Structures are given as C-alpha cells and as structure tokens.
Amino acid sequence: MVDVRSGLGEALPPPEVEDVELYHPHSWWTRYVFSQDAKIIAIQYATTAIAIGMVALVLSWLMRLQLGFPDTFQLVDAEAYYQFITMHGMIMVIYLLTALFLGGFGNYLIPLMVGARDMVFPYANMLSYWIYLLAVLVLVASFFAPGGPTGAGWTLYPPQALLSGTPGGKDWGIILMLSSLIIFIIGFTMGGLNYVVTVLQGRARGMTLMRMPLTVWGIFTATVMALLAFPALFVACVMMLFDRLLGTSFFMPAIVEMGEQLPYGGGSPILFQHLFWFFGHPEVYIVALPAFGIVSDLISTHARKNIFGYRMMVWAIVIIGGLSFVVWAHHMYVSGMNPYFGFFFATTTLIIAVPTAIKVYNWVLTLWRGNIHLTLPMLFALAFIVTFVNGGLTGLFLGNVVVDVPLSDTMFVVAHFHMVMGVAPILVIFGAIYHWYPKITGRMLDETLGQIHFWITFIGAYGIFFPMHYLGLIGVPRRYYELGETAFVPDSVHTLNAFISIMALIVGAAQIVLLFNLVWSLRHGREAGGNPWRATTLEWQTPETPPPHGNWGKELPVVYRWAYDYSVPGAPEDFIPQNQPAPSRVSHEAAS
Amino acid sequence: MSAPLKPPAAETYHRPAGLAGFAADWASDQRAFKNVSWGKAMMWIFLLSDTFIFGCFLLAYMSARMATTVPWPNPSEVFALDIAGAHVPLILIAIMTFVLISSSGTMAMAVNCGYRRDRRKTAALMLVTAFFGATFVGMQAFEWSKLIAEGVRPWGNPWGAAQFGSSFFMITGFHGTHVTFGVIFLLIVARKVWRGDFDTERRGFFTSRKGRYEIVEITGLYWHFVDLVWVFIFAFFYLW
Numbered sequence A: 001m002v003d004v005r006s007g008l009g010e011a012l013p014p015p016e017v018e019d020v021e022l023y024h025p026h027s028w029w030t031r032y033v034f035s036q037d038a039k040i041i042a043i044q045y046a047t048t049a050i051a052i053g054m055v056a057l058v059l060s061w062l063m064r065l066q067l068g069f070p071d072t073f074q075l076v077d078a079e080a081y082y083q084f085i086t087m088h089g090m091i092m093v094i095y096l097l098t099a100l101f102l103g104g105f106g107n108y109l110i111p112l113m114v115g116a117r118d119m120v121f122p123y124a125n126m127l128s129y130w131i132y133l134l135a136v137l138v139l140v141a142s143f144f145a146p147g148g149p150t151g152a153g154w155t156l157y158p159p160q161a162l163l164s165g166t167p168g169g170k171d172w173g174i175i176l177m178l179s180s181l182i183i184f185i186i187g188f189t190m191g192g193l194n195y196v197v198t199v200l201q202g203r204a205r206g207m208t209l210m211r212m213p214l215t216v217w218g219i220f221t222a223t224v225m226a227l228l229a230f231p232a233l234f235v236a237c238v239m240m241l242f243d244r245l246l247g248t249s250f251f252m253p254a255i256v257e258m259g260e261q262l263p264y265g266g267g268s269p270i271l272f273q274h275l276f277w278f279f280g281h282p283e284v285y286i287v288a289l290p291a292f293g294i295v296s297d298l299i300s301t302h303a304r305k306n307i308f309g310y311r312m313m314v315w316a317i318v319i320i321g322g323l324s325f326v327v328w329a330h331h332m333y334v335s336g337m338n339p340y341f342g343f344f345f346a347t348t349t350l351i352i353a354v355p356t357a358i359k360v361y362n363w364v365l366t367l368w369r370g371n372i373h374l375t376l377p378m379l380f381a382l383a384f385i386v387t388f389v390n391g392g393l394t395g396l397f398l399g400n401v402v403v404d405v406p407l408s409d410t411m412f413v414v415a416h417f418h419m420v421m422g423v424a425p426i427l428v429i430f431g432a433i434y435h436w437y438p439k440i441t442g443r444m445l446d447e448t449l450g451q452i453h454f455w456i457t458f459i460g461a462y463g464i465f466f467p468m469h470y471l472g473l474i475g476v477p478r479r480y481y482e483l484g485e486t487a488f489v490p491d492s493v494h495t496l497n498a499f500i501s502i503m504a505l506i507v508g509a510a511q512i513v514l515l516f517n518l519v520w521s522l523r524h525g526r527e528a529g530g531n532p533w534r535a536t537t538l539e540w541q542t543p544e545t546p547p548p549h550g551n552w553g554k555e556l557p558v559v560y561r562w563a564y565d566y567s568v569p570g571a572p573e574d575f576i577p578q579n580q581p582a583p584s585r586v587s588h589e590a591a592s
Numbered sequence B: 001m002s003a004p005l006k007p008p009a010a011e012t013y014h015r016p017a018g019l020a021g022f023a024a025d026w027a028s029d030q031r032a033f034k035n036v037s038w039g040k041a042m043m044w045i046f047l048l049s050d051t052f053i054f055g056c057f058l059l060a061y062m063s064a065r066m067a068t069t070v071p072w073p074n075p076s077e078v079f080a081l082d083i084a085g086a087h088v089p090l091i092l093i094a095i096m097t098f099v100l101i102s103s104s105g106t107m108a109m110a111v112n113c114g115y116r117r118d119r120r121k122t123a124a125l126m127l128v129t130a131f132f133g134a135t136f137v138g139m140q141a142f143e144w145s146k147l148i149a150e151g152v153r154p155w156g157n158p159w160g161a162a163q164f165g166s167s168f169f170m171i172t173g174f175h176g177t178h179v180t181f182g183v184i185f186l187l188i189v190a191r192k193v194w195r196g197d198f199d200t201e202r203r204g205f206f207t208s209r210k211g212r213y214e215i216v217e218i219t220g221l222y223w224h225f226v227d228l229v230w231v232f233i234f235a236f237f238y239l240w
C-alpha cells in the first residue's frame, strides 16, 4: 500500500533537477550586507521588523498614557493620538507581523525545512529585503514630514483620509503612507514569489507536500494569500494617491469642507472599503496561518508526540486560506449594505470557525497524554492556544450582524483583534524565537530571563486586553482620545483604563528582557549543539550549526518520513529525523 | 538553475495521465509541476498576482461606471478619428489591438526559434516584437495627447462623468507601463540571445547565474499576458 503520510510508494524517485549553483560572495559586503543567502536576508528582515515594531510599541505606550491618565500627561494631543493609532496599527500588522513571519521566518525556515540550498531566486530575494527597508524608511519619514504622519486610522478610510482639514488627510502623511505601502507590496511580491516557488518546485528528494512540516504549510499558504490579497491594497493605494495628487474622484463623493464645495464628486468611499477589506481580512490570516503552522511544530516537538490529524491540519490551513477571501464585508456591517449580503458574509464568517476549531482541537489532542516539556517554546505555544480561543470566541460574536452592530467601533473590537491577531501571533513569534535561536546562533537563550519574559508578557497581555471586553460592552468607543464627562461611563472605566495603561507599560518593558536576552546569549548563551530540542525536521539535521551558506554541505538531504515521528514505539530514540532511512518501515507500521 | 537531468524520471517512474496524473504530481516529491522550471513557475505565479491587480482596477472602474449618476461619455465617439473625411469610430484602438496581437504572433515564433537555438532568428523576432510593442505605446501616447487636447483630464472631461478620464488614464497607463517594461525586457533578452550568452553560458550581470534559452519563453509568457489583459481592457472599456 502507498504510505498514506507521504503519497510516495516504496521507492524514492531520482533527483529531477541538478543541484543548484550558488552565488559565492567575494567580499564582506556581499556576504553580510547585500547578501543573497536567505538566512542572512531572514535576519535582516527580522531585525528591521523588530526595530520598527519597537516604534509601534512605544506609540502604544504613549496612547495608553493618554487613555489611562488623560489629565496627568500632556504628551499627546488629539491629533497626535490619531497619528499614533494609525502608525501603531499599520506598523504592527504589516511592517512587523507580515514582514517578520514571511520575510523573517519564511526566509530562514523554508529552504532549510524543505531541504533546499536557498530560495530559488536569491537575487530577487535580496532585492525584496532592500525594497522592504525602503518602505520602512518612507514610513518613518512621515514622522518628520510637515504635519507628521497620517491620522486616518490604519483602515485609511476616505473621505477623511484625503480631506485637508482632518487628521487623516492633511499635509504629507497620507501620501507617504500610501507610497510606503505600494513600495512594501512590490518588495513583498519579489520575496513572496520566491517562497512559493521554493516550496512548490525546490524540495528535496523524498520531501512530498504531505511530508512538509506544518510551519512550511502555514507560511506557504499565507504567502499565496498575500500574493492574491495585496493586489487589492495596491490598487486601492494607487487610486487613493491619484485622488489626492491628481484630483481624481475614485473614492471621493461630492463633499463640502469648511463651507466650501470641493472639486470632488461621484466617487465611492464604499469602493475603497471593499478593496481595503478584500486585502484586510486575508491579511488577518496572513499573520495567523504562519502562527498556526509554527505552533503546531512547537507543540509536537515539545510534547514529544506526533501532531494529531496532520492531514486535517493541512487541509484546515488551506481551507481557511480559501474561505478568508469571501468574508471581507464582515468589516462593513455598519457601512451599509444589502441585508442579503450581510447574511452571506455572516454565514461564510461563521463557517471559518469550523476548520479553525478543528485546528484547536487537534492541538489539544496532540498535547493529550503527550510527554509535555514545559520549555519556553511550549509555554508560549500553550499561551497561544488559550489566547487564540479567547479571541476566536469574541470573533463569533462580532461575526453576527445583529451582535456586531452595537459592538462595532467599541473597545470590544479592540480587545477582539488584539487577542486574535495581536497577542496570539506575537506569542508564537516569541515561542519561535526561543525555539530556533539555537539553530540561528548556535547558542541557547537564557532560560531564567525567558521565564521572566514569558510570565510578564502572558499575564500582562491579559491584564491589558481582557478588561477591554468589558469596556466595550459598556459602550466605550474605540479611537477616542479621551472620554471626558460622559453619562454612560462609570468611574470604574477610568480606574480600569489606568490599570490597563500600567499593564501596558509593564508588558512593553518586559520586551526589553527579550532584547537583552537576544544580545547577551549571542556570546554567553549555553552551546546548543546541532539539535538541542531533539527535533525531527530537516533544519535540525544540518551538518553545521548555524547552517553555512548552501545549508547542507556536499550532499542534499533525502527525506524518508513525515516531520512528526516522535516517541515511535520500538525506535531507539524518541524522535526519528526526517532524513533517517533505515528502520522506517518497521516504525511506521508500529505507529499506524 | 533547474535544468532537467538527462534521463527523465518518466522512464523509471510511470506517471498516470489525466486527473490521476495531476494528483500523482502533487503527491510526489521535489516538484509539484513536473518539467516546469523555477523561472517559468515564478512567472506564472507572478502573472496570477498581476491578474488580481488588473482585475481590481477593472472592477473598480466598472463599479464607478455603473454607479455614475451623470452620463458616461460614449467611447465609440470619444475614440473616433476623422480619416480622409470619414468618421471612423474606434479605429485607432482597432489598429493598436491589431498591432499588439501581431506582436504576440512574432513572440511565439521567437520562442519556437529559441528552442531550436536559432540565435539570429530569435533575436530578430524579438526585436520585431519589441518594435510592435513600442508602436503600441507610441499610438497610446498619440491617443492620450489627443484626448488631453480635447480637454480630458484625470479630474474631469467635457462630456460627462469625471471617472471616465480617471479610469482611462489609470488603466491604460498601468497597462502601457506593462508594455513598456515588456519592451525593455525584450530588448535586453534579445541582446543576450544575439550575443550568444545562452550558448556560451555567460553569467548574468546581476545574478551571476547562467542564462538559458528558456528566458525567451518566460519573456513570452509575460508578453502574451500583457496582450490578453489588453483584450479585456478593450472589451470592458472601449466596447462597453
């Protein structure tokens, strides 16, 4: 019978393509700066993303200081608040999470995990990073431009994002924001094509799609989605730039500003919303799917158990990816639409809960009676599951039109999306950093510092975002710079706001522990060896750690099994690497 | 790069035909698309992504056109030319379309010659293709200047909905940019073919990789795509 887990028969097909010829750098510059090695590019991507992410973190501090202590600090005025909220949201979603998961982890892990020497087109891959850096610089430039960054909100809705009298549209901010997004998309496409083609066409012998670790599946599906979703944002940005710079009226209706009729007319702001959310909703899964994939591998490795329902997990990832293209209008329930559309989009939204719930069950079932090692990656993975379930449940509320309408634009929404696409993916990123740092640097991160980092971050994040559900239910609106004296707002809201802000400061500060750990362990960490977690996937089987240029030395790896042969009965060790041939048939029989 | 090895796997590994073959390929190791090189796969996926860009542009334009409350200028009037006293609607667009589609023909011939390693013919045909492409862009420039002279602007025009001009400049501009890039790409590859880079395995200036005649076909894929998109623009913008 054909091995169900791989699709391959008994025999191993011969190599189909010649081993690639790598570009060998001749100077320090081409080796470390303008490097074409996916691993270096990954580190460049990750460092840049984390650096700009720190900016977004500081902005959230400033916002929280304002919300928690409106009368004490005079750091932020109403206009700055809108600018910060916009930059915070956009940076977190796109320039941090998307870039870090796909550009960072994607670049590092895909070639290693599928057994390739590098990405298929290293030169384009390198360009991808430099264009991304340019996008970041343009974005940062808007802080220094006349009028500061745009305050349109990360959704950039016109007409307010274009009107000169609003925080969104005045001066240079919105132009730089739109330009930066366009540049980002161009850069991302170069990288994204690489990731997709490497997975489809560049795998090692024996590496079937159904033997790939779920990490690769998650990043791969997310990249495909990004290649199909970013075009909508690209088009929206181009059209909006034209509205702003050339005076076209794609998104601008006839409008009066300051008692003056503007030359706009006939455009549709709703059209922008459709384009934006056709990108925006898949974007949520572009950051969630890599997280799903990575967390599956963390759980399996650190519970020493095969992932439960591997095929189901793969299909769930693919189905979620597909479905997420037909739910976008659930962000527009209050924008006004035909009730039948509302019904349609509510239904599709709730259907996504099915494959998502399957994934959660499978994670839990993987843990069930596993040999759970409470290592740092495992702690973060567990924290992710809890947080994701939490955010997912509130998502079910918001997916229903009747429930969403009163909750829309309240703190409940802020709580929901921070749980599900803020905290949850970030927890996975932390887990992944603790998991793969030993491979990247050859040294372990410090365990004590890691524990401190984990507990403060995990508990603190709940301290920040849990009370927001309650605030939202009371009716505290989102994107308000201060509440003032409002009848429906009880005193407890102010107390809670102060509490949340203190928590936010603590959690933010805890990230310094991680940064310190990252730098300190580079020299002082314990030597990790090649495979400290005793993991099965290929990246842990490289001949050297950190893996050299070309990853594998002379011989490319050959893959004989799936990625989850942990605790196989009868095997000498509790894990069997994917590239280990001999007693495979025996163990497979025993396992199945 | 991903040159196929000499004895194709097909001899030792029988792959079923049809749907079963498709499933077998996707279930196999190494490559999901057998005998498709990296470069070609990359171009296909890029084109898929680009399709979404053009799709969004066209959908946005169509939604504006359907929603407009002021009349939409009649394209066959706007794009008519007076030639020798006769008033011919859409004539320029018809010629442009003809030129572009012919260029697809010469491109296909170039690909064919490329695989027969006919250096001169390949290069010549690519140059002809590039020439057609440049002609197309030139005629587009003419069309733009004519409309601008008649008072069409991105923000308005004498005949009706302002979105007419905005969509027109945006969509044909974006497509024209694609054609222009295609022409540049064609010239670069034609030069390489002419010089015999793919016979002498000369390395690329930027990538330091050896090129192969396949790049002619990849360029062709892009070129045909740009043509195909034009057909849609023609249908949805000019004929509607």
Ligand code: HEM
Binding pocket: A057, A060, A061, A063, A064, A085, A086, A088, A089, A090, A092, A093, A097, A152, A153, A154, A155, A414, A418, A421, A422, A423, A426, A464, A477, A478, A479, A480, A504, A507, A508
């Ligand atoms: C320490 C962690 C964080 C804190 C304290 C924080 C705080 C905030 C605050 C105070 C707001 C404004 C709420 C309002 O007035 O409407 C906000 C908005 C937002 N945050 Fe965060 N945030 C954090 C992390 C993240 C992360 C990791 C993401 C990544 C997805 C994220 C994405 C967003 C988005 C998309 C918005 C909406 C912006 C808008 O309304 O235009 N945040 N955050």
Ligand SMILES: [Cu+2]
Binding pocket: A280, A281, A284, A327, A328, A330, A331
């Ligand atoms: Cu959504």
